[in-house]
Amino acid sequence: MGERRRITLLIVIMALIAVIVSSITIVVLYNTSLEQQRERLVEIAQSRARLIEVMARHESDYQGTPADQLGETTLHQLQEAHTQFMGFGDTGEFTLAKLENDHIVFLLSHRHDILDTPENIPFDSELAEPMQRALSGESGTVIGLDYRGERVLAAYEPVRGLGLGIVAKIDMVEVQAPFVRAGIMVGISTLVFVVIGTLLFRNIGTPLVASLEKSEALYRGTFERAATGIAHADLTGKLIKINPAFCEIVGYTPEELLTMSFEDVTHPEDLKIERPLLKAIVNGESETYVLEKRYIRKGGSPIWVQLNVSLVRDEERQPQYTIGVVSDITGRKAAEKDRQARERQQAALARLGQMALSDISIQDLTDEATRLVAETLEVEYSKVLEVLDTPQTLFVRSGMGWDDGYVGKIWTGTDTESQAGYTLKTDKPVIVEDLATETRFSGPPLLTNHGVTSGISVIIPGQEKPYGVLGAHTRQRRTFTEHDANFMQSVANVLAEAVERKRKENQLRAYSGQLEEMVEQRTAELVEAKDRVETILNNTPDGVLLLGPEGLIETCNPAISSLFGYTPEEILHKSPTLLIASQHQESLNHVLERFLTRRQTERLEMSAQRKDTSLFDADIALAAIKDAGTILGAVFTVRDISRSKEVERMKDEFLATAAHELRTPLTSIRGFSEILLTRDLTNERANSYLQMINNQSTHLARIIDDLLDISRLEAGNALDLNREPVDINKLILEVVQPFLDTSPNHRFVLNLEGDCPLVYGDPFRLNQVIQNLISNAVKYSPNGGEITTSSCTNGQMLEVSVKDEGIGMTAEQQKHIYDRFFRADASNTSIGGTGLGLTISKMIVEMHGGHLTVDSQHKRGSRFIFTLPMDRESAP
Secondary structure (H helix, E strand, C coil): CCHHHHHHHHHHHHHHHHHHHHHHHHHHHHHHHHHHHHHHHHHHHHHHHHHHHHHHHHHHHCCCCCHHHHHHHHHHHHHHHCCCCCCCCCCCEEEEEEEECCEEEEEEEECCCCCCCCCCEECCCCCCHHHHHHHCCCCEEEEEECCCCCEEEEEEEEECCCCEEEEEEEEHHHHHHHHHHHHHHHHHHHHHHHHHHHHHHHHHHHHHHHHHHHHHHHHHHHHHHCCCEEEEEECCCEEEEECHHHHHHHCCCHHHHCCCEHHHHECHHHHHHHHHHHHHHHCCCCCEEEEEEEEECCCCCEEEEEEEEEEEECCCCCEEEEEEEEEECHHHHHHHHHHHHHHHHHHHHHHHHHHHCCCCCHHHHHHHHHHHHHHHHCCCEEEEEEECCCCCCEEEEEEECCCCCCCCCCEECCCCCCHHHHHHCCCCCEEECCHHHCCCCCCCHHHHCCCCCEEEEEEECCCCCCCEEEEEEECCCCCCCHHHHHHHHHHHHHHHHHHHHHHHHHHHHHHHHHHHHHHHHHHHHHHHHHHHHHHHHHHCCCEEEEECCCCCEEEECHHHHHHHCCCHHHHCCCCHHHHECHHHHHHHHHHHHHHHHHCCCEEEEEEEECCCCCEEEEEEEEEEEEECCEEEEEEEEEEECHHHHHHHHHHHHHHHHHHHHHHHHHHHHHHHHHHHHHCCCCHHHHHHHHHHHHHHHHHHHHHHHHHHHHHHHHCCCCCCCCCEEECHHHHHHHHHHHHHHHCCCEEEEEEECCCCCCEEECHHHHHHHHHHHHHHHHHCCCCCEEEEEEEEEECCEEEEEEECCCCCCCHHHHCCCCCCCCCCCCCCCCCCCCCCHHHHHHHHHHHCCCCEEEEEECCCEEEEEEEEECCHHHCC
16 A cells, blocks of 8 residues: 555544544533433423412312312413413423313413414324323323424423323424534534645645655565565564565465465475574574575475575564575576586596506496496496397396395396386487386386386497496486486497497407318318208108299109108199199199299198198298399298197197186286385285295195196006005095185085095095095185085995085086086186196096096085095905
């Protein structure tokens, strides 16, 4: 608010105060006058009433006037007495009335302007309110309407014994008139004095106001438009006034800053430096301080500023608030830091270049390179990853900062899931600001195990392929600059040149010794080539045809006759389509035409046809025979792949069945072991994961045992049985016990015959059978339920059964339950299994001389029963 507006407001306030005070004074005086008039009227009314009462008693007592004439006689005397009474004031009046036929009948009236008696008025009229109260026997005062309808102040009083009422009244206009005139005079006087005072005040204050406004405008312009930030803070540090430049520096709005303190925007590490300085000026130990510090901008990024702080005191030298002048020096700081970093980088490159020109080994050079990178870029970790000849493999050749056991011992893949692998697929440096939020690739264990957040990696180029990757990493979040990337790439180029020079030197030494050997070997190879080719053609099981330039058969090897049943003479000078099934001959003709035109190697699979018209699957290859760029013909190779097709089909069937079961425990083992390797866990949690790994390992071993058993049986080898007396009840108890802990949703019931005789068999294999049956009962009862295991004798056989309340099987499913890889509910991926358990169990039971049967109803459960001979002689 400007000074002129303040002065105008002050004048208005003073005028209002004067008006209010005058008004209050007039109101108080008016109320006082009103009360005095009220008391006078009461006195008049009461005195007149008492006087009339005395006159009436006098007429009655001394004149002997009869009672019925008493009122008339008294009234006549009053009229004579008040003939010359002209009332009081301008509107004061004394009236006398009686009640007759519900009308007020006025008997007497005295006013200045009229002495006629007023007309009668109905008693219930809105007029003559004071007289109505007097005739009702009431006594008092009221402001109301008289018989004329004028608003009056009246005192009313009854005349006892005569039934009369007296009213002494005066118009309210007359009561209020002096005060209205006084109010008008006060208002006019106040207005005149306010105008005069305003003019005098303006004449005196205008120069002062102009000076103050000019000073305020200058201060406001300096504060608001200053290029540097300005902030006022109270002695607690709370911000109380800030200019736009300060808001721009810290990135907050004025409203946000006015709810904060200077500590809220100061970097935590700089608070411990600034607090003592602020305390010193508040305590009077110093008047100001200058500090280069960091603010934290809205969003979390730091910014360097130069801060000048001074203290403002009042007239009594008491501290009031601080003024801080802030200049953004982030650019200057960054330039200074960048210059220092480039000087360090240039020095490091110069040192590394000198070392590369010496006789230093590649290992020592990469070790020095990683040390210089970590020291120059001020990071915790650096590394050189070498691309090995093994495909998709990187080896940690050198490194700085990594834990023991990583450098020189760790390999990692070159796929694009890792930063190093991604770097090999790009042609420019790869910079990571936050590995946790990186979307281009994931962090390999080498980085995640060390808490790496930011990093930069570049390719170490090579002549034929990259030598490897140079990387620098830090646990702190950091934005690497273009200069950092150029430095890393320069280091990588120095390494690449040194590696390439070392390779060329080694190659030159090797070539000089190999050249003589190559000449001698080449001569021997040429001699042996003809014999080797003939030997291969005569002994290979593949059929080989030599085609001329026109695509006709010119010669063949003995395997052609074995494969097709033709003699060489029957196929010479004919098209190879003779050996192909009719439905594929047109396709082969197109291939031959394309081959003869383009002379490119062709490979295809199709059905071949023997002389007896039987068919077999064949793999056919066409390759050109060249001499000094001239095409002499082609080699047409035919391989019988019928057996491999069958093997591939069987392999696919096997892999499709076992892959899920093998993958699940392996995934669990890998996952829990990775957690154990990469995280700090409590002993209880670590033991829990180790137990899970052990359980999955046991499950995996059981699957592998099943696969090995079925493999032996497929190969025609019977399973070995180590027979001995076996307590089947004890064996059942041993199998059931672990399930009590691992399957809490199931109820296990044992109905075991007492004194059950021993059977002669292999306890391991019988345990395997019982384990398979109970495990299946648990798996195929996914919602829990009761699993009953029973044993009893049945003639010369011991009978063991396992009954569940699970999903059961249809009649069609029961036909195939002993087939290899068959699962009753293969659609349910939550129920694991290879489909080999029942196949192996049936074979084991039958090898013991028993039988395995099943009784099952769909959705109502299954019961598996196997029998074993009880006497040793009955066992096979």
